[in-house]
Structures are given as structure tokens and as C-alpha cells.
Amino acid sequence: MATFDLLLLPGDGIGPEVMAEVERIVAWLNAHGPNSFETETDLVGGCAYDAHGEAVSDATVDKAMKADAVVLGAVGGPKWDGVVYEKRPEAGLLRLRKDLELFANLRPAICYPALADASSLKRDVVEGLDIMIVRELTGGTYFGEPKEITDLGNGQKRAVDTQLYETYEIDRICRVAFDLARKRGNKVHSADKRNVMKSGVLWNEVVTQVHAADYADVELNHILADNCAMQLVRWPKQFDVIVTDNLFGDMLSDEAAMLTGSLGMLPSASLGAADGDGSRRALYEPVHGSAPDIVGQGLANPIATVASFAMALRYSFDMGAEADLVEQAIAGVLNECLRTADIMQDGMAKVSTSEMGDAILEEIERLAA
Ligand code: IPM
Numbered sequence: 282m283a284t285f286d287l288l289l290l291p292g293d294g295i296g297p298e299v300m301a302e303v304e305r306i307v308a309w310l311n312a313h314g315p316n317s318f319e320t321e322t323d324l325v326g327g328c329a330y331d332a333h334g335e336a337v338s339d340a341t342v343d344k345a346m347k348a349d350a351v352v353l354g355a356v357g358g359p360k361w362d363g364v365v366y367e368k369r370p371e372a373g374l375l376r377l378r379k380d381l382e383l384f385a386n387l388r389p390a391i392c393y394p395a396l397a398d399a400s401s402l403k404r405d406v407v408e409g410l411d412i413m414i415v416r417e418l419t420g421g422t423y424f425g426e427p428k429e430i431t432d433l434g435n436g437q438k439r440a441v442d443t444q445l446y447e448t449y450e451i452d453r454i455c456r457v458a459f460d461l462a463r464k465r466g467n468k469v470h471s472a473d474k475r476n477v478m479k480s481g482v483l484w485n486e487v488v489t490q491v492h493a494a495d496y497a498d499v500e501l502n503h504i505l506a507d508n509c510a511m512q513l514v515r516w517p518k519q520f521d522v523i524v525t526d527n528l529f530g531d532m533l534s535d536e537a538a539m540l541t542g543s544l545g546m547l548p549s550a551s552l553g554a555a556d557g558d559g560s561r562r563a564l565y566e567p568v569h570g571s572a573p574d575i576v577g578q579g580l581a582n583p584i585a586t587v588a589s590f591a592m593a594l595r596y597s598f599d600m601g602a603e604a605d606l607v608e609q610a611i612a613g614v615l616n617e618c619l620r621t622a623d624i625m626q627d628g629m630a631k632v633s634t635s636e637m638g639d640a641i642l643e644e645i646e647r648l649a650a
Pocket residue numbers: 371374531568
């Protein structure tokens with residue numbers, strides 16, 4: 282039996298509400314084994330700014346570095362709209378990604394059969410959907426320098442963001458995608474804008490080389506990112522693994538989330554490189570945001586965060602059986618027609634955040650018995 286250190290960063294808005302449901306599952310696992318978790322809770326985002334004047338403190342980053350995994354809720358909200366750019370809530374999350382070198386962001390979009398009618402697309406288009414978006418997370422437009430607004434002194438300003446990729450960054454992210462594809466449908470679509478961007482030309486070149494050298498057994502398709510966006514709503518089941526850059530991945534993963542019925546359903550894992558003993562830094566978070574409009578009303582859907590913790594069990598703790606258990610429990614409560622507000626449909630039973638947590642725990646109990 283192992284003991285793992287888990288750092289919980291609930292963050293802002295509905296973050297603490299959805300994290301509370303994860304804590305209940307952690308407590309259940311601590312009572313039932315096989316491994317146990319020591320959790321510590323800390324601040325990130327607007328709440329950290331309020332407490333320390335920074336969206337994440339050095340001490341918190343240090344704890345995140347040392348933890349076996351981090352689970353994050355959400356950051357941001359209108360309360361911090363006036364905060365200077367460098368200290369805005371999102372800066373805390375971006376610093377964690379960068380400092381922990383979490384370059385590989387895995388965003389699975391799975392459409393549970395019970396939710397196929399909650400999607401804005403037709404049932405036959407989304408039913409049984411199982412896509413993995415692999416988003417590069419520490420490079421590109423998010424971090425490229427220069428990144429600035431210059432006053433030109435003539436009443437005009439100039440804003441610059443820099444889209445920048447080096448070979449090694451593309452190399453390591455596409456390997457993650459190819460490795461994942463081998464365990465799934467063995468197919469990768471690499472999305473770029475090589476028709477307009479130099480970074481797209483290099484992206485395409487490196488992915489092609491890595492594929493030819495080490496992954497020729499995997500089917501590789503190059504797709505323009507705009508076409509990828511269109512194909513995702515036209516016939517999403519053509520995709521298995523999609524690998525793309527930081528900015529395209531941000532947008533394509535929100536789009537893919539809606540295929541599954543709600544943004545409240547989509548988990549994510551952000552992983553660093555494996556070190557000598559095979560372990561890697563990791564942060565798990567729902568794809569959705571802090572949803573300030575529904576805070577404190579019990580309306581938040583905890584499934585994305587609970588499913589993110591299931592990814593932690595799978596990718597950080599080698600607890601595949603327990604990950605399956607949590608994921609099956611989620612599918613189970615959906616089959617029992619329980620729905621939070623975001624996925625509510627006619628004839629279903631509407632439940633609050635904590636009632637959804639109750640139901641998932643009961644289902645875990647039942648499945649584990
Ligand atoms: C995401 C979010 C973040 C991003 C924000 C909160 C900075 O949209 O994780 O997709 O743009 O990466």
C-alpha cells in the first residue's frame with residue numbers, strides 16, 4: 282500500500298463546490314484502499330490574489346512541484362476584472378502549467394449514451410463518441426515572447442502575441458498522441474494552419490518525421506485546424522486522437538466538450554515528462570471555468586472534476602481499477618436519469634451538486650460491493 286500526496290486547489294467560483302465532491306471520493310478510497318491519499322488544500326486564482334496579491338504564491342507552486350498530483354477546480358470571475366494582467370486569476374493556472382512543465386494536456390471527449398440527447402447535435406452524430414484531444418500546453422501563443430501592447434504615441438497602439446514552437450516541443454507532444462493512439466483506435470489527426478503560419482509548417486514537418494521514424498504503424502492524418510473545427514461538428518466520430526497546439530487546442534476542446542452534452546462533463550489531465558522512475562508531474566482539472574453566474578446555488582455539475590480525479594487515479598497512481606470504478610459510477614448515475622441543471626432533460630430527475638456527489642458515491646459503493 283502506497284500513500285500519495287494530493288494537492289487540492291479548488292480556486293474560484295464553483296471550484297470549491299465541485300472539489301468538495303472529489304474530496305468525498307478521496308475519503309472513500311482512503312477507507313477502502315488499496316492506496317491512501319494525504320491531501321492538502323491551497324489557493325490559486327482570484328482567491329490567491331485576494332490573500333497574497335498574486336494569482337499563485339511561490340509556496341503553492343513549490344507544493345505543486347512536490348505533490349504526486351494536483352487537482353484544480355477553476356479560476357477567475359468578474360470580481361477580478363480590474364486586476365492587472367500579470368496578476369489576473371488565469372495567470373496562476375498558466376504559471377502552474379509552465380513551472381511544472383505540464384506540456385501535454387489530455388482532454389477526452391466521451392459522449393455517454395445516456396447523454397446523447399443532451400448534445401445540441403443529433404444523437405447518431407454523437408452517440409458513442411470517444412475522442413482524445415492532445416493539446417500542447419506550455420508553448421505557442423500562450424507563452425511566446427514578445428507579448429505586449431506598445432503605445433505608438435500617435436493615438437495608436439500595437440498589440441503583439443507570438444506563436445512560437447521549437448522542434449522538441451512538437452516532437453514530444455506528438456509522441457504523447459501517437460502513444461495514446463496505440464492504446465485506442467490507432468489513429469491521429471494532427472491539426473495545424475500550415476497554409477498560413479510558419480509554425481504550422483514546422484508542426485507538420487516534425488509530426489511527419491516522428492511518425493515515419495517511430496510510429497509508422499499508427500494512421501496519421503494532417504488536417505487544417507479550421508477544417509478540424511468544422512469536421513468536429515459534422516462527423517466527430519471520424520476522430521480518435523487529435524493533436525494540436527496550445528491555442529487551437531483550447532478552442533477545439535471547448536467545441537468537443539459540447540458534443541458530449543455539456544462543458545460540465547469534460548475532464549482533463551496535464552502531464553509533464555516522465556522522470557527516471559516513470560513518475561511525472563501532473564495536474565488534473567475540469568475543462569469548464571468558474572461559472573460565476575451559478576456560484577453557491579448547488580447548480581454546478583461535479584462530473585468533470587470527479588472524472589478528472591479518475592484520470593489522476595489512472596495516469597498518476599496506476600489505479601486503473603479504481604479509475605474504472607469512478608467512471609462506471611458516473612455512467613451509472615447518468616443511466617439512472619439523475620441530472621444536474623446543465624444536462625437536465627425532460628423526464629429526468631434534477632439533482633444538486635452534492636446530490637450528484639451522493640449518487641456517484643452510492644454507485645461506487647454498489648459497484649465495489
Ligand atoms: C482552458 C482555459 C484556460 C486556457 C484559461 C482559464 C486560461 O480556457 O484550460 O481551456 O485558456 O487554457
